[in-house]
């Protein structure tokens with residue numbers, strides 16, 4: 626499998642008046658078709674890492690390479706077409722659901738495939754959704770799935786997913802997970818997916834990144850990570866009960 630992304634010695638500080646180290650010496654790579662779960666306690670910088678990978682935030686040190694070329698020497702628009710970020714809080718553009726799905730195609734000058742849109746909507750449990758409905762009227766869980774489909778339809782090589790099932794009930798979260806796994810296998814798309822749901826991580830991912838102690842503390846095949854974590858921090862993390870948000874339906878209005 627070829628390596629798409631190489632992360633070298635990435636460092637990030639946060640804060641305006643007083644800077645504090647968020648993470649440093651992050652080294653990793655993303656191979657074609659690899660499905661990576663990004664785990665770790667709150668505040669370790671998992672979302673920040675994804676945002677840096679999609680060039681929505683800047684690192685203070687280190688480099689990110691796409692097939693050997695630094696992000697500093699790359700066109701951000703081309704970069705984001707290869708690596709698409711799906712935020713935890715979905716942003717809907719003005720207009721209908723269909724407008725939302727089409728707008729990014731206009732922006733990126735790529736053809737819109739309505740059959741694919743239909744298949745993806747059905748795949749995430751939204752087959753009954755009226756695509757002429759105003760996007761702003763959708764429930765949180767519906768918005769999250771539309772944002773996800775919008776990104777998938779651009780056919781990026783890497784999908785950066787930030788807790789994209791956090792607003793969904795168990796059934797729909799599972800559907801989304803299956804759809805993403807299937808899509809990844811069919812199209813050779815890589816997933817870098819931040820989640821707090823360990824069952825989900827075990828189920829979809831081939832590799833686990835564990836963030837802790839202000840760095841990427843572990844990077845292992847997922848089965849090995851859960852069976853034999855190297856660090857005490859990861860051992861404790863695996864043993865802890867799942868957070869409430871991962872166990873409950875946090876969005877009763879989602880379909």
Ligand SMILES: Nc1ncnc2c1ncn2[C@@H]1O[C@H](COP(=O)(O)OP(=O)(O)OP(=O)(O)O)[C@@H](O)[C@H]1O
Pocket residue numbers: 639640641647665666667668669670671672673674
């Ligand atoms: N632009 C920013 N300016 C200041 N602080 C920030 C900024 N972005 C993130 N932070 C802080 O950095 C820390 C890490 O945030 P981040 O969301 O990346 O962590 P996380 O591991 O994804 O957390 P969670 O699992 O809770 O989502 C937090 O303390 C957050 O408040």
